[in-house]
Amino acid sequence: MATTNIWQQFKSLPPEGGRTVITITTNNGNGTSTVTLWDGTVVIVKGKTVGVGQKAFVQGGEVEGAAPELGQYEADV
Template sequence: MTTVNAFLRFRRLLPQRTRYTATIDTVNSDGTSTATTRDGGKVRVIGDSLTVGTKAWIEDGRIVGEAPALQEYQEQI
C-alpha cells in the first residue's frame, strides 16, 4: 500500500542511519578511535571519549555512547 503523505515519501529517499557495536582498541591523538566490530572488522571512528576495551555504540562513523558489555555466543542449529 502506498502512502500519499509527502513527508513520509520524502523520508524514504533519505539514507537510513547505521548503528552497531564495536570494542575500542586504541584511542588516537587526532580525536578518533580504532575499534573492532563483532565480525572482526577494524574501523576508525570519530570520537575519543571511551577507554580501550570498552564497547561503544557507533552511529554513522561516530561514537555516540558506551554499549553494555553483554555475553556473546553462537549456536549452531
C-alpha cells in the same frame, strides 16, 4: 504532504546508518578511535569518549557512547 511511496515510508523507519556495537582498540589522540567490529574488521571512527578495551555504540561513523558488556549467544533456527 505525506508520501504514498511505500519504499520511501519504509526507508524512513530506521535511523540512517544503523547502530553497531564495537570494541575500542586505540584512542588516536586526534579526535578519532581505532575500533574492531564483531567480525574482526578494524576501522577508524570519530570520537574518543570511550576507553580502550570497552564496548561502544557507533552510528554514522561516530562513537555515540559506552555499550553494556552483555553475553552474546548464537542460535540456529
